[in-house]
Amino acid sequence: MSLDVATIRKDFPIFDRTVRDGKKLIYLDSGATSQKPNSVIDAEGDFYRFHNAAVHRGAHQLAEEATDAYEGARSKVASFLGARAEEIVFTKGATESLNLIAYAMGNAASGSRFALTSKDQIVVTEMEHHANLIPWQQLAARTGAQLTWFEVLPDGRLDLNSINEVISENTKVVALTHQSNVLGTINPLDAIVARAHEVGAVVVLDACQSVPHMPIDVKTLGVDFLVFSGHKAIGPTGVGVLWSSVLEELPPFLFGGSMIENVTMKSATWAPAPKRFEAGVPNMAQAVGLGAAIDYLSKVGMDKIHEHELLLTKYFLEQLQKVPTLKIIGPTDLELRGSCISFTVGQIHPHDLGQYLDSQGVAVRTGHHCAWPLTRKLGVPATTRASLYLYNFEEECDLLVEAIVKAQKYFA
Amino acid sequence: MMELDSLYQEVILDHYKHPLNKGLSEEYDVQVHHINPSCGDEITFNLSTEGGIIKSITWDGVGCSISQASVSIASDLLLNKTLEQAGSIAEVFIELMHSKGTKDGDPLVLEDAVALAGVSKFPARIKCALLGWMAFKDAAVRIKQLKEPDTRGSN
Ligand SMILES: Cc1ncc(COP(=O)(O)O)c(C=O)c1O
Numbered sequence: 001m002s003l004d005v006a007t008i009r010k011d012f013p014i015f016d017r018t019v020r021d022g023k024k025l026i027y028l029d030s031g032a033t034s035q036k037p038n039s040v041i042d043a044e045g046d047f048y049r050f051h052n053a054a055v056h057r058g059a060h061q062l063a064e065e066a067t068d069a070y071e072g073a074r075s076k077v078a079s080f081l082g083a084r085a086e087e088i089v090f091t092k093g094a095t096e097s098l099n100l101i102a103y104a105m106g107n108a109a110s111g112s113r114f115a116l117t118s119k120d121q122i123v124v125t126e127m128e129h130h131a132n133l134i135p136w137q138q139l140a141a142r143t144g145a146q147l148t149w150f151e152v153l154p155d156g157r158l159d160l161n162s163i164n165e166v167i168s169e170n171t172k173v174v175a176l177t178h179q180s181n182v183l184g185t186i187n188p189l190d191a192i193v194a195r196a197h198e199v200g201a202v203v204v205l206d207a208c209q210s211v212p213h214m215p216i217d218v219k220t221l222g223v224d225f226l227v228f229s230g231h232k233a234i235g236p237t238g239v240g241v242l243w244s245s246v247l248e249e250l251p252p253f254l255f256g257g258s259m260i261e262n263v264t265m266k267s268a269t270w271a272p273a274p275k276r277f278e279a280g281v282p283n284m285a286q287a288v289g290l291g292a293a294i295d296y297l298s299k300v301g302m303d304k305i306h307e308h309e310l311l312l313t314k315y316f317l318e319q320l321q322k323v324p325t326l327k328i329i330g331p332t333d334l335e336l337r338g339s340c341i342s343f344t345v346g347q348i349h350p351h352d353l354g355q356y357l358d359s360q361g362v363a364v365r366t367g368h369h370c371a372w373p374l375t376r377k378l379g380v381p382a383t384t385r386a387s388l389y390l391y392n393f394e395e396e397c398d399l400l401v402e403a404i405v406k407a408q409k410y411f412a
Numbered sequence: 413m414m415e416l417d418s419l420y421q422e423v424i425l426d427h428y429k430h431p432l433n434k435g436l437s438e439e440y441d442v443q444v445h446h447i448n449p450s451c452g453d454e455i456t457f458n459l460s461t462e463g464g465i466i467k468s469i470t471w472d473g474v475g476c477s478i479s480q481a482s483v484s485i486a487s488d489l490l491l492n493k494t495l496e497q498a499g500s501i502a503e504v505f506i507e508l509m510h511s512k513g514t515k516d517g518d519p520l521v522l523e524d525a526v527a528l529a530g531v532s533k534f535p536a537r538i539k540c541a542l543l544g545w546m547a548f549k550d551a552a553v554r555i556k557q558l559k560e561p562d563t564r565g566s567n
Contacts, residue, residue, distance in 0.1 A: 021415075349476035350476075351451055351475075351478070351537070351540065352420075352476050355419065355534070355537070356416065359416040367452055368451070375452065381452050381453070381474045381475075382451060382452050411425070
């Protein structure tokens, strides 16, 4: 065992509590949000307790400390991703990061490589979370650009057969997820990035389900934008990240304090990135908490976390597939996937299954997982999803399986 | 298991396995389509009246046992009631769903629907139980517009 899960769990206070009349908590919903270690909870609290002041503004010691803590967190995120600090923008979450990109592109001056017209195309995929679909639908509607997409094959992979038609000479943006939050599919980026760059399009990567779970180096990925949410990476809610190597070319999205260079009654000019994209007093305590989360993950080691999750996913897939009528929705080949595992169990509706599992202390997510077009395409109105993280272990899988078998009897 | 059994009463599982009035009639006065955006459940609901009395309710849809049982119960309970009676039964049911487990429901008014009282202790499931009833309320409003057009003000 490369990861000492028992020791890790001691750092996460939530595992001390029980649910539903004294049942041990089996938390299999980290794909929705992860649990937090004490170091993260303390970092956020300590910011308020000891260093709270508006960053980049006050002429006093607390303001200096707050600025150091906030900018320190930015540097931690940057080195975690193999990036430079100037390339990191703090947002409220991945949803805001994606909206920021889409709105900023909508604000681009005509002639800029980001400006879209009715001749241009935006490419997404059928497996996107609503957060990486609707902002692009809306941008297409505002600019007249055409929205096209890669389809999903029945086995849960993207259909890349017609990649050269889907990404055409008119494509300006390709936005896709790194790992599907429903299927667990990890998308092959090389071919997509190569084709997008060949036609001069930028690639926006939704890394919500990959950055928390595997080592990521933005330079190796070759994408132009990458976003993730802190709360899925053992960090606080209310903070997300936008990384990009082309921020300097992009106009702002939100306007106000801190993002300006000069202001008169009639006009304003913008600060350089990343400040240009951080209007207003930012989410300082949350960013500092995210810094602590990254310290924690780095100390455990992202390669070790990844390896642990792969072993665990293998075990979950094997055990789950032994359950009669249980069907995995997504690839079963470990090479193609991560640790979000969706499934259906016979005719039991996922909502009913989830309710039963909850009565046994097992927390899963059920429904369309904010990827409604995907579940529609696959012909399953809803699925049950177990999503894993560094603090999960094999016996939890056995308890899940046991609870599913009991549910089958209950609803028989 | 007590909590769970209060949610999944026998009556509910029976309606789920053998739903009443499921399968859409070819003829209807109004048809509405409702969805539960949080879980993706969908229902199509056909309603017909004669002289203000509900003469037919048929429906089809996909959903969990709670949503399916709840429509099944409603489709039976509201039949042959006037739109006004049915509307007030729906209000009583909606109130029960928001009672957070403090009410049992009046079996004289709600009949089988009192079996859904346990749902009110599970906030995430209230919308499931209400899906069919909201479809009914919507259909009732439309049928009134269709059959009792407001003549005041127009000639
Ligand atoms: C793949 C994916 N993209 C985007 C999001 C949106 O993240 P958030 O709600 O934190 O902004 C999520 C979270 O549910 C996700 O799983």
